[in-house]
Amino acid sequence: xxxxxxxxxxxxxxxxxxxxxxxxxxxxxxxxxxxxxxxxxxxxxxxxxxxxxxxxxxxxxxxxxxxxxxxxxxxxxxxxxxxxxxxxxxxxxxxxxxxxxxxxxxxxxxxxxxxxxxxxxxxxxxxxxxxxxxxxxxxxxxxxxxxxxxxxxxxxxxxxxxxxxxxxxxxxxxxxxxxxxxxxxxxxxxxxxxxxxxxxxxxxxxxxxxxxxxxxxxxxxxxxxxxxxxxxxxxxxxxxxxxxxxx
Numbered sequence: 483x484x485x486x487x488x489x490x491x492x493x494x495x496x497x498x499x500x501x502x503x504x505x506x507x508x509x510x511x512x513x514x515x516x517x518x519x520x521x522x523x524x525x526x527x528x529x530x531x532x533x534x535x536x537x538x539x540x541x542x543x544x545x546x547x548x549x550x551x552x553x554x555x556x557x558x559x560x561x562x563x564x565x566x567x568x569x570x571x572x573x574x575x576x577x578x579x580x581x582x583x584x585x586x587x588x589x590x591x592x593x594x595x596x597x598x599x600x601x602x603x604x605x606x607x608x609x610x611x612x613x614x615x616x617x618x619x620x621x622x623x624x625x626x627x628x629x630x631x632x633x634x635x636x637x638x639x640x641x642x643x644x645x646x647x648x649x650x651x652x653x654x655x656x657x658x659x660x661x662x663x664x665x666x667x668x669x670x671x672x673x674x675x676x677x678x679x680x681x682x683x684x685x686x687x688x689x690x691x692x693x694x695x696x697x698x699x700x701x702x703x704x705x706x707x708x709x710x711x712x713x714x715x716x717x718x719x720x721x722x723x724x725x726x727x728x729x
Contacts, residue, residue: 518551518624518642521602525622529646538606539655539663541618541648550643576678580668581607581619585643587670592625593639601625607667608650608660610686618650652687660687 526547584605592601607619624642655663664680671679 514626514628514640515551515553518626518640521624522549522551522622522642522644525604525620525644526646529620529648539608539618540651542651544646544648545617547644547646551640552642553640576675576682580671580675580679581609581621583671583675584668585621585623588623589625589641589643592623593627593641601627605667608663608683609647610682614686614689616650616652616683616686618648620646620648655687657684660684 529541530544584607588603588605592603602622602624604623605621607621609617609619611617622642622644625639627639660683661680664676664683668676668679
């Protein structure tokens, strides 16, 4: 990875002495995009490596992922809102608002760093779905702010984001861990929103461990299975002959 970044920097430095070479600028931008893509790939591999996951809320299965790479001509946070909309597809309600705030805040901060800087942040978040399922969202945000004058006429930064959604294994998560986790994951959100997020997650976590709740789910499944079997059972079709009209 270090060698790849060094080569990109050398290529950008050559562009300053030959600003008219549009093809070299395109190649430099493509190399920056590939460098961002490599960061996302390494991030995905780390999540899949259980040996590197010992201090996080453990996961059961990886369910889906989202990747975003873009070169931008502005140092303003015009990319944050776009990432917010995409990230919100992974969750709903207060948790989604917290995730959106985090994405916008991190990208805005990284874009404000000095030119020539390479910034990377990783976060992970606990979320719930409409059925009460608890998931873990791992997020990576990467920004490289260009320093080349020739290149900055075409783009100022390359921005990349990756979110991986997994089902969380919450068997050993206690109330205190959940409170600390919510406060840490959604530190950019107002206190009232953090409390709402905690409330939703606590309800989902309690239900996932409550034997009575599990029993009610099992009973509902059995009832649905019986209803389906009854509906699917073959039925004899009978026809009743209509009386013939009298002559």
